[in-house]
Amino acid sequence: MALSLLCFVLIATFLFMQTLADTSCTDCFVQSHASFYPNSEENGTDTGACGFGSFGATINGGDVSAASSLYRDGVGCGACYQVRCTNSVYCSGNGVTVVLTDQGSGDNTDFILSQRAFSGMAQSKDAATSLLALGVVNIEYRRVSCSYPNKNITIKIDESSSNPHYLAFVLWFQQGKRDITAVQLCETQNFVCKLLDRDHGAVWTSTSPPSGPLTLRMLFSTEDGEDTRIVPVNNIPENWKAGDTYDSGVQVDQ
The missing domain is CATH 2.40.40.10 (RlpA-like domain)
Incomplete structure (x- = not known):
């Protein structure tokens, strides 16, 4: 009898904790x-x-x-x-x-x-x-989730940039429900990467950026700490210019 009661209490506790887990949601207002x-x-x-x-x-x-x-x-x-x-x-x-x-x-x-x-x-x-x-x-x-139909994440080179000494850019059309928490700038040929600084807001910067065509590696993070790295399909060309925009070729659905 005591064993049956103990099993009942354990099951009831589990169901109660499961209910609490189900009602605590990130989608609540x-x-x-x-x-x-x-x-x-x-x-x-x-x-x-x-x-x-x-x-x-x-x-x-x-x-x-x-x-x-x-x-x-x-x-x-x-x-x-x-x-x-x-x-x-x-x-x-x-x-x-x-x-x-x-x-x-x-x-x-x-x-x-x-x-x-x-x-x-x-x-x-x-x-x-x-x-x-x-x-x-x-x-x-x-x-x-942010949704921009027919739009890829786009790299906008800031007007303060000066090739090859200083590069600053923002990312347009951030999609899904994740935050961009880190960005690396990589040389396309040998994939040597440099971690960028968040200068302010959504502006990422690098003094003495890598040379040649450049690839980004973006870290997308959820509120519960799940990370996903995204590498764009298209590169930033070697002759990038201040004020130009470059289509990354990728979309992020979640």
């Missing part, structure tokens, strides 16, 4: 607040802390946002979030998907949305006007 850029155009800013430049104002159709703690010293740049306000009078159930392109904090807010994105949480144009009048709204958010 987090409660917070959001405001919007009050003095901006409808889209985002082209001087954001992520270093995306004018691309950061128009990516994702202009549905972009600054973030405070989610910026994570630049690691959060390029991440996508589903953000929806919770006022049932004005807000839609789906909300809006935004890309983080800047750092900023407001009145206890996690997000400072572009006006386009802030309005995109509303049920209608009239409701959007009412939301903008409120200025700050209660929201809930969760991390989601």
